[in-house]
Amino acid sequence: MKLILATAALLVSGVVALPQYAAKIPNGYGVPNPGPQGGIWAGVGHVRTAGGGERNSFGLDFAANGFEWTKELCELDSDGDGRSNGEELGDPNCEWSEGQEPAGPALSHPGIVDEPKEAGASSQCDNYVAPDDEMTMDISFTVPVNITKKRTHYQCEQMLLDVPAKTVLHKIKHGVLLDNHNILHHMFVYICPAGTDSSDGNKVGEGPYKCSGNESGCRRIGGWAVGPHESCNPPNVGHEMDFSELDQFVVKIEAHYDNNMGTSQLDQSGLRLYMTPTLRPLTGSQLWAGMMPNDIDFLIPPNETNYPLSNICPTVMTERMDRPVYVYGFNPHMHLYGHSLVTEHYRCGQKIGEIGRISDYEFDNQQTYTLDPPVKILPGDALVTTCQFNTTMADSDIKGGRSTNREMCFNFLDYYPIAGTEKIPTLMSACISVETGFRRKGGMTPIRGAFGDLDQKSLVFDFESKPEASVGSCCESNNCEELYVSGADGACGVDTDCINDLVCVGGICEFPPHGASTQALESSARKMNVGLFLCWAGIAAAMSCATLLY
Template identity: 35%
Template sequence: MVLFCKRFTVLLVAWVLPATLSFPQFQSLVPNGNKVPHPCSEGAWSAVGHVNPEGGHLRNAFGNDFAALGMVWSETICQADSDGDGRTNGEELGDPNCTWSQGQALTAPATGHPGVCEPMDDERCKGKNDWVVCNKQTELECDVLGDSETQFFDVKFPKRKVPAQETTYTCIIVEVPEVEDHHMVANKPLIDNEKVVHHLLVYGCGGKVRRKLNTPYECGMEASAACRDLIGVWGFGSKGECMHPDAGFRLGKNGYTHIAVQMHWTNKHQHSDYYDGSGIRIFYTKTLRLHDAGTLWLGQMFFEIPPETPETNVYGVCTSECTSKIFTENLTIFGATNHMHMLGIRGKVEHYRSGERVGFITNDSHYTYDSPVQHSFDVPVVVRPGDELRTTCTFNSEGVDKSTFFGKGSHDEMCFVFVKYYPKQKARIQQCLSFKELSMCSSFPETADLFPGGFKGCNIAQFTSITNPATLSMVFQIQTKCRPDICTQECKNTIRKLRQHPCLKEDVWEYIKFFLMEEKTQSNLGLDIGKLLVLYSVCDLQLGKEIGHNEITTEASTKRTTATLNTDTIRNATSPETSQPASCPKCPPTHLSVCNSASRTPTPFRALVAVLVSVVDLFRT
């Protein structure tokens, strides 16, 4: 069916890594390249030519000049003043006489950053360093931390080896130590290995926890089906979070009795010798505050960023229809944080009422992943039922030669905003996201009754329940009428009929597939979701032709529809260098992970499945 390249950007990491991340090899090309002082801290700016200190596709002024001159240290680049601060690049890098050559030892240290105008508060630097976000704060600062009634507990992962892969999500669920009600009022990270920890999320568990406690396990973007309420966020560059004096996240017998911590490891160079035992400290008080806090997710769950594009805007809307139904009373917003990955350059949430903009929740004109801005409001923002919240994320993909999709990997992208509000009880759900043009607020069991028309006529909660008789009937028909290797007439007839169901049409079906595969679920009845979707998709090519879709070439049709494909044909459908199905690069992120399987183990059957299903979207657009 259809998710085969859901995480395609992650699969591409082996190709793009040398071009985008291997800045150590460039450090040796300039004097003191590994010792360039960071203007915001006592450390070094590792990737001297890049906007991000850790490297990435966007270059700063010095990086642009150095690249334009052939990436060679010469008298020309040495005598230039790339950042316009009155000192030459050579002076700032410890080679004032421009005599240094590669491999030569230097006695003079680097005294400045050739891409950052310094001193940063100098008049001549005005407007030149807007892209530099300095966080001078070294420790979390909250008034409540000095209160004698404030206590804390730590949730730490046991120290263990980090997998030698670019992206790993690991989770742990613990029971909160206090039985009586208390409020979480702050949190701070406990980072053991800063080379690998990308972010930490803390979820409150509202349902029955079935996982073994205090035991790490690999997880997805969601820690657990029982633990979905986001109550804490830490991202690289943050010192932690302080809650509003009037609100806290309720823990204990009338709140969350268990919490889950999700940690995202990013092992850029796939080292096999990294270990980590990071975690988070939870500060709480038994003196309850006036309100329980909640976190509302805004943003977009499906998008593509084209390559080599200076600006791509991605939009998500929490519509007035959604807020009028999911908010039972006014919400008071006291904080918000934009979240994108390395391509993000701007982010904002606009607040509309009756069609008129009344203000901004966030408005980061210069967003950088490693220095996120935590917006807080001395005068909280009030959002009423019927208001609209419009999210815009702007990305720059210059220097990236492949499309980038939404996904959980570090080299995928995200467009989220985490909005803290109170009272928690006045919002029926904690998410008001978009999936393409669809508003997801009607897709939750808690809100299904509020939207009689469902999700474009589909009651998703009912449809995706394996105990639903209609769903069970569909599953039975697919399993008994279809084979994974060939489109039979009885399968085609069955699928043609099933596709009249509103839940199996267009974007609604794309949405359902996305989350089915994100769960990576085998149901309690032993149902393998991935195999079921393969069966469902086996006749896509033939059904597409029936409705007049003729975009597929004769060669593609021959290779991908014949049940008697030989091994040589299957090999031809994959890249010889990567064993990756050749059609995968343009698969959007809602395709089955058979593409992943084929790339790891290119057996004839897996490759056959991959080429059969990689064309599905050509017939669904």
């Protein structure tokens, strides 16, 4: 029995600490943001979406009521919009108490005059339906991590797991197992082939350690940043956990701590992965758009209110995709000085739209926003990501870097299906090379990217100096769209992406009525091995092994 088992057992019995006040009101982690970007208003009682500082009308009433949810507070209309706090927070009959499930989702904000959402959905997971064969795996630090008084810390741990039955699973959801919410800022989990050389040394089985890089040759399978506690895929999309050619694999957890408490702290947080052996029709992945902070051009002067930094994912990268992809979510990431971000979508040198815009970014309220319908990116399209920074409070230049008082500029784009070539299998590989390089005297020096790069060459394009990087080869004949209309079993976003009389069902072009996808049929043959693996690994505790072995 390997380390993952001890980790899972530890977390099942451990204490998961949550932010103090969100748990004291119904749907405290799912109150909708009425702003144009949508998402969650994490600091429900505050004017700032991230919380802290001035309280809004509901926050004032909540504080006056001793920070308790009572019938009186429930029946009160704090923001004066004609709806009680209970109606807005999903407790219309004022029956909820701490620890219970609310009667429904939060429909609107109790401290802001806004309109209720018709569907009541306020986060990626509000409409999540667990499949019958759902199973979970908990991945956490095996012992508490010691965090000193210094503000910025990165800690990692690598664990080895034997895989006695080779199989493929789809991860469909993940949630944070939050131990110390005062200092944990964000966290990633990766799976890697056993024996993979780490960018910070091979430290499998050595417990937590200081780290400064991702795991080379690995795939990121989950992450969390301050904000909502869960992230869900669309019902037709799964993120692949492929153990079909492995006897062992490495799990790596990487955590960023922002210790503004000024005291020594402990943390033992982790992620819970929700998986299914019934593969979804589409396999998703993630693209990093933006600018690597170790690029020497990442330098922001002080006393600026809207200082922009832009970078391009150019045509030379996306042309290596073998099919269109559909972006269904975006997650902006900057640090303390970042205040807005946009990724612009170019085709044949012309802007045709945007893939994610946020104008009031807050460091302590980061989340993934849903794009509905998803945005289609064709091979040969270009993406220009621009971050803007406010440095009026800075007294010197701000450089890019991993620490909290330095800056980043990323837009993490969730997309389906994985598309690429045999050499560069995913779009993340195709575009990461634009970002994994920095300029030095005598030319550009390549650095080792987390997911590989273009023939080991580092490329950094500035959009203004390389406008031709946004013009694809299909533009001359003006047939970019026509080249990639999907046939049967092709990926799609809407019906018009399909040929003839096919319709788009669950992201797949099919003949009506809906037929089973090839992957779904193939998954039945895998279930015996999946059941053996999960029963052995101890991560199917909620299901009987007899149920899995059919």
